[in-house]
Amino acid sequence: DIQMTQSPSSLSASVGGTVTITCRASQSIHNYLNWYQQKPGKAPKLLIYVASSLQVGVPSRFSGSGSGTDFTLTINSLQPEDFATYYCQQSYSSPLTFGGGTKVQIK
Amino acid sequence: EVQLVESGGGLVPPGGSLRLSCAASGFIFSDFWMHWVRQAPGKGLMWVSRINGDGTYTDYADSVKGRFAISRDNAKSTVYLQMNSLRAEDTAIYYCVRLQLGEFGDSWLDPWGQGTLITVSS
Numbered sequence: 617d618i619q620m621t622q623s624p625s626s627l628s629a630s631v632g633g634t635v636t637i638t639c640r641a642s643q644s645i646h647n648y649l650n651w652y653q654q655k656p657g658k659a660p661k662l663l664i665y666v667a668s669s670l671q672v673g674v675p676s677r678f679s680g681s682g683s684g685t686d687f688t689l690t691i692n693s694l695q696p697e698d699f700a701t702y703y704c705q706q707s708y709s710s711p712l713t714f715g716g717g718t719k720v721q722i723k
Numbered sequence: 724e725v726q727l728v729e730s731g732g733g734l735v736p737p738g739g740s741l742r743l744s745c746a747a748s749g750f751i752f753s754d755f756w757m758h759w760v761r762q763a764p765g766k767g768l769m770w771v772s773r774i775n776g777d778g779t780y781t782d783y784a785d786s787v788k789g790r791f792a793i794s795r796d797n798a799k800s801t802v803y804l805q806m807n808s809l810r811a812e813d814t815a816i817y818y819c820v821r822l823q824l825g826e827f828g829d830s831w832l833d834p835w836g837q838g839t840l841i842t843v844s845s
Binding site: 647648650652658659660661662665666671703705707710711712713714715716717 | 767768770773782784818829831832834838
């Protein structure tokens with residue numbers, strides 16, 4: 617199975633600030649990497665697919681980059697509604713695997 | 724609007740069984756692979772099972788293989804997860820998710836149902 621490692625596991629940031637979350641795969645997954653946002657008590661929601669493609673309706677302050685084993689989710693101009701937990705997920709091979717999550721909290 | 728609605732969750736004793744259902748609407752159900760993903764309380768996401776569009780291929784996480792069975796009824800636009808020999812560690816919210824396929828073998832999970840909670844406890 618491909619292991620997905622996210623860092624950090626949690627962080628504090630201010631409204632208006634910039635957040636960077638890293639996801640590392642245990643082997644190359646090319647660009648088969650997706651990012652999801654989950655708010656408390658809610659289902660995950662797709663943010664970015666294929667490493668850098670923004671899902672329809674997702675604000676442009678979210679961006680993704682990377683290929684191979686190292687990927688990044690960046691949130692610019694952090695808004696109050698962005699405080700949530702973020703997960704990466706590889707779709708290169710079965711079983712699908714997720715990172716452990718990064719909780720973004722208000723500073 | 725594409726929608727997935729799970730049902731069938733609840734409290735079940737260890738060793739018991741439960742069947743989850745996920746009713747889909749807003750898209751051609753038989754065109755899509757469907758997945759189940761679970762989330763234990765306070766924990767991360769774990770893939771559980773998948774089924775192809777016509778129901779001829781299924782796949783499971785090692786931790787549920789031989790105990791869970793995924794199936795679908797395309798006439799009813801519904802996917803099921805039959806869960807047998809349940810254990811305390813199966814306690815989780817179970818999400819039904821559609822797999823969207825890209826042009827180059829890539830894929831992503833969207834949308835997700837609201838989830839249904841399974842609690843395995845005596």
